[in-house]
Every structure is written in structure tokens, then in C-alpha cells.
Amino acid sequence: MLTAETVRAQIRVASWEEASRAAGNLLVAAGSAEPRYVDAMMDVLREMGPYAVIAPGIVLLHARREDGVRQPCLALVTLATPVPFGHRENDPVDLVVALGAVDKHAHVAALQELARLLGDEAALQRIRAAENDRDLLLAVRPQESGI
Amino acid sequence: MRIATLCGMGFGTSMMLKLFIDDILKAEGIKAEVIPWDLGTFKGQQADIIVAAMDMEMHLRSTTARVVLIRNLVDKAEIRTKVVAAIRELQGAAGSA
Numbered sequence: 001m002l003t004a005e006t007v008r009a010q011i012r013v014a015s016w017e018e019a020s021r022a023a024g025n026l027l028v029a030a031g032s033a034e035p036r037y038v039d040a041m042m043d044v045l046r047e048m049g050p051y052a053v054i055a056p057g058i059v060l061l062h063a064r065r066e067d068g069v070r071q072p073c074l075a076l077v078t079l080a081t082p083v084p085f086g087h088r089e090n091d092p093v094d095l096v097v098a099l100g101a102v103d104k105h106a107h108v109a110a111l112q113e114l115a116r117l118l119g120d121e122a123a124l125q126r127i128r129a130a131e132n133d134r135d136l137l138l139a140v141r142p143q144e145s146g147i
Numbered sequence: 148m149r150i151a152t153l154c155g156m157g158f159g160t161s162m163m164l165k166l167f168i169d170d171i172l173k174a175e176g177i178k179a180e181v182i183p184w185d186l187g188t189f190k191g192q193q194a195d196i197i198v199a200a201m202d203m204e205m206h207l208r209s210t211t212a213r214v215v216l217i218r219n220l221v222d223k224a225e226i227r228t229k230v231v232a233a234i235r236e237l238q239g240a241a242g243s244a
Contacts, residue, residue, distance in 0.1 A: 048155035051202035
């Protein structure tokens with residue numbers, strides 16, 4: 001579900017808001033979510049607290065389907081300089097994931113892809129080490145990298 | 148055995164936790180139902196074990212279920228160790244009762 005359109009490597013942002021926008025805007029640019037979905041994801045983080053920082057350096061952002069998801073979608077952004085999201089232990093964040101789900105079950109494929117990547121220490125290292133978008137895309141699609 | 152995974156909305160973090168736990172249970176040969184819950188509707192529901200992020204602790208103080216709190220939600224080793232220990236503990240308690 002991650003494509004050349006929805007991964008960006010080593011972008012420069014100064015705040016969690018900018019980081020969230022960067023990831024969310026990829027979903028919008030790909031036509032998978034409406035612009036208001038990006039704001040909704042940030043509202044969820046403000047309302048629910050920073051538990052969305054699911055692991056050291058990793059945040060998983062999402063909102064509800066009715067907040068403007070057009071199709072199941074996933075975006076991944078790595079940050080050149082990590083930024084704090086307000087989590088006691090897992091800050092600062094250098095890996096931002098934005099998820100758009102259309103219902104509780106249809107997005108399981110997206111989460112499976114994500115769980116496979118984030119649960120794999122070697123894959124995580126490749127993702128964090130990727131210096132450009134092309135390398136990042138290869139890192140999230142190891143089966144197509146030819147290595 | 149009924150295991151619930153809890154997060155704010157019931158389909159992001161909790162669904163990913165469910166996927167990891169399903170994998171772990173399969174590898175360990177343990178049969179259990181794993182259901183994602185959200186904060187809005189989980190009260191009044193029954194589960195033997197609730198698995199959630201550390202930050203969810205404040206929402207889980209009144210539950211009678213065994214609570215398992217995970218620090219790193221993508222660390223399968225941490226999830227496996229804590230969840231399997233909770234299951235064995237409950238199985239042991241049931242066996243001796």
C-alpha cells in the first residue's frame with residue numbers, strides 16, 4: 001500500500017504539527033483522503049494524548065473514516081531531525097506513519113503491511129537509514145529490491 | 148480465553164496489537180480470541196486479559212481483567228513475553244481452582 005507517492009525520506013520539519021501535516025498531505029496528494037483528514041488526525045492526537053507514539057521514535061496517526069478517507073491508505077515519512085510529540089518515553093519521533101481506514105476490517109491489509117515493517121528490526125533500520133525517497137521505497141518493499 | 152486490545156478508537160493501535168498477538172498465539176499454539184476495543188465502548192465488556200499501551204493505564208484502573216501494559220507496541224519480544232506470561236498465569240489459576 002506504500003507507493004512512490006506516499007513515502008518521503010529525511011524531510012525537515014520543526015514541530016509535530018509540521019511532521020503530521022507532511023505525512024497527511026501525502027494521502028491528500030495521492031487522492032486517498034480529503035484535506036480535512038489531516039486536521040482530523042492532529043485533533044485525534046490532541047484529544048487522545050500522545051499514546052499514538054507507539055514505539056521509540058514511531059508515531060501512528062489516524063482519524064475516523066468520516067473525517068475524509070476516500071480509500072484505505074498509508075503514508076510514511078522519515079524526519080531529518082526528530083521532533084517531540086509529547087510522549088514521556090518514546091519521544092522524539094523520527095518516523096511518522098499516517099493511516100486512513102475505511103472500516104474496521106478493510107484496512108487490516110494496511111496494518112499488516114505496517115506491522116510486518118515496524119515489527120522487523122532490520123526493516124526499521126533500513127527505513128531509518130534511507131537517505132532519499134527511492135531508498136525508502138526500497139526499504140519498505142524489500143521483496144522488490146532485488147537484494 | 149478472551150483477550151482485548153485497547154486504544155482510543157479501536158482500529159489503529161489496537162488492531163496492530165491484535166495482529167501481533169494473533170501471530171504470537173499461533174506460534175505458541177495457544178487458542179484465544181483477540182478483539183480490538185476502543186475507549187468509548189469498552190466499559191461493560193468482558194475479557195480475561197486487556198492489552199494496551201502504557202499510556203492507557205489510567206483508563207484501566209477499575210477493570211477486573213488482567214491488564215498487560217506494553218511499552219513498545221512494535222516489539223514482538225516484549226508483547227510475547229508479557230502476554231504469554233499473563234495467559235499462563237490465568238491458566239494456572241484456573242487449573243488450581
